[in-house]
Amino acid sequence: MLWWAWLLIALAVYCLITAILCLRFPETHIDWNQVNLEELTFPTDFSWGVATASHQIEGHNQNNWSKFESERGIEVSGAACNHWNRWETDFDLVESLGVGHYRFSIEWSRIQPQEGEWNEDALQQYSKMIDNLLARGIEPMVTLHHFSHPIWFEEKGGFLNQSNIHFWADYCERVFTALSDRVTNWCTVNEPEVFSIMGYHMKLFPPGKGSIRKTIRVMKNVVMAHVTVYHSLKALRPEARIGLAKNITIFDPLHRWNLLHWLTTFILNYIWNGAIISAFTKGRMFGRRIPKAKGSLDYIGLNYYTHALVSPFIPQTIEVDLPKRPHEIMTEFGYPMYAEGLQRSVELLKPLKVPIEITENGVADSEDSLRPEHLKRHLWVISEMLKQGFDIRSYYHWSLMDNFEWAEGYSLRFGLYHVDYETQVRTLRKSGEIYRKIIN
Numbered sequence: 001m002l003w004w005a006w007l008l009i010a011l012a013v014y015c016l017i018t019a020i021l022c023l024r025f026p027e028t029h030i031d032w033n034q035v036n037l038e039e040l041t042f043p044t045d046f047s048w049g050v051a052t053a054s055h056q057i058e059g060h061n062q063n064n065w066s067k068f069e070s071e072r073g074i075e076v077s078g079a080a081c082n083h084w085n086r087w088e089t090d091f092d093l094v095e096s097l098g099v100g101h102y103r104f105s106i107e108w109s110r111i112q113p114q115e116g117e118w119n120e121d122a123l124q125q126y127s128k129m130i131d132n133l134l135a136r137g138i139e140p141m142v143t144l145h146h147f148s149h150p151i152w153f154e155e156k157g158g159f160l161n162q163s164n165i166h167f168w169a170d171y172c173e174r175v176f177t178a179l180s181d182r183v184t185n186w187c188t189v190n191e192p193e194v195f196s197i198m199g200y201h202m203k204l205f206p207p208g209k210g211s212i213r214k215t216i217r218v219m220k221n222v223v224m225a226h227v228t229v230y231h232s233l234k235a236l237r238p239e240a241r242i243g244l245a246k247n248i249t250i251f252d253p254l255h256r257w258n259l260l261h262w263l264t265t266f267i268l269n270y271i272w273n274g275a276i277i278s279a280f281t282k283g284r285m286f287g288r289r290i291p292k293a294k295g296s297l298d299y300i301g302l303n304y305y306t307h308a309l310v311s312p313f314i315p316q317t318i319e320v321d322l323p324k325r326p327h328e329i330m331t332e333f334g335y336p337m338y339a340e341g342l343q344r345s346v347e348l349l350k351p352l353k354v355p356i357e358i359t360e361n362g363v364a365d366s367e368d369s370l371r372p373e374h375l376k377r378h379l380w381v382i383s384e385m386l387k388q389g390f391d392i393r394s395y396y397h398w399s400l401m402d403n404f405e406w407a408e409g410y411s412l413r414f415g416l417y418h419v420d421y422e423t424q425v426r427t428l429r430k431s432g433e434i435y436r437k438i439i440n
């Protein structure tokens with residue numbers, strides 16, 4: 001055959017493969033002008049909540065993060081929202097939103113500041129906080145690890161060493177024993193993929209390493225840590241509901257006609273989303289067996305924020321604006337608002353066959369000019385999914401109030417309440433009022 005005939009055949013095959021991929025994996029886009037965002041239907045037993053994490057709000061924690069902040073010269077969390085001292089009035093804020101649920105995390109470094117040293121007062125304070133929430137009719141969801149842990153644990157290698165898992169399990173059992181008579185919903189770990197990729201590949205989280213091998217090892221060990229703790233806590237109290245919070249980022253090829261972009265999409269989707277899902281559905285991740293992982297989730301927490309348009313040259317940092325489609329609105333975090341991805345995320349989690357709790361969703365928006373629309377779009381998508389029969393039980397908005405946004409410090413504001421860090425005055429934003437109205 002002539003060379004150009006071969007070329008034509010190759011071109012036809014390329015087009016066919018791309019067309020199949022485009023049809024098989026559509027990038028949904030809704031024409032939001034055609035949608036009535038006021039039309040929301042939620043069952044009466046749907047759970048409405050807000051979420052926070054200890055290191056982002058408590059202030060003056062001494063942990064892997066505070067160490068990293070000072071060593072790396074990034075913004076220091078310092079007093080944060082001084083929530084450790086202001087928790088009671090902060091719970092007034094939670095209550096006045098009308099939510100019945102509050103997700104927050106326990107700071108391991110407060111409970112066990114040194115190996116073998118347990119701080120009963122700190123545990124007592126968390127216990128008082130739970131009583132206080134319950135007295136207000138607010139049900140707590142407790143996260144046991146939200147990116148932060150004691151310095152002594154970090155110095156032993158943290159979750160890089162499988163042999164360290166028992167330290168974390170001891171802490172979890174201690175907290176669970178003290179609180180599970182009043183707390184039903186437990187979230188073991190927050191975003192194993194973000195924790196490992198940011199900390200061991202992108203160097204933006206502690207310990208700031210750059211190694212793919214370590215990233216995969218940590219991700220696997222954190223999942224194993226979840227599995228270990230799931231089984232030990234369930235043995236203590238079978239009626240507890242235990243899951244973890246999974247960040248789902250939807251990956252889409254930047255150019256849908258480019259097979260290299262598709263290839264990148266599949267690889268990143270596996271590393272970020274697929275590997276962890278496969279641990280719980282197949283009992284394997286990255287080709288390794290994860291014993292007893294199957295059946296170790298009573299629910300899956302979904303933290304959803306955006307989709308990423310990828311190519312082999314995707315920036316390896318979060319300091320730049322990521323690509324967006326021309327019609328999409330950019331958020332202050334530098335990624336687009338893409339509410340359509342919430343349904344795609346729920347679909348990705350479907351093989352787990354467990355109820356979904358939306359444990360985080362929100363937007364960095366200092367002027368509160370985008371948040372009302374952002375909130376309504378995402379709630380509209382949930383309302384539509386509920387009509388389609390998806391088993392979604394709750395929505396926890398991220399976040400109750402502005403707080404320390406990790407590598408971004410205080411520059412990004414995610415709160416339904418604005419926080420003035422000088423005076424610690426909290427002020428309800430318009431979007432907070434909208435959320436309250438919707439809940440009512």
Ligand code: GCO
Pocket residue numbers: 053056190191194247303360398405414
């Ligand atoms: C995460 C965390 C939160 C963030 C939030 C906004 O996803 O990184 O769970 O702690 O603050 O997602 O980025």
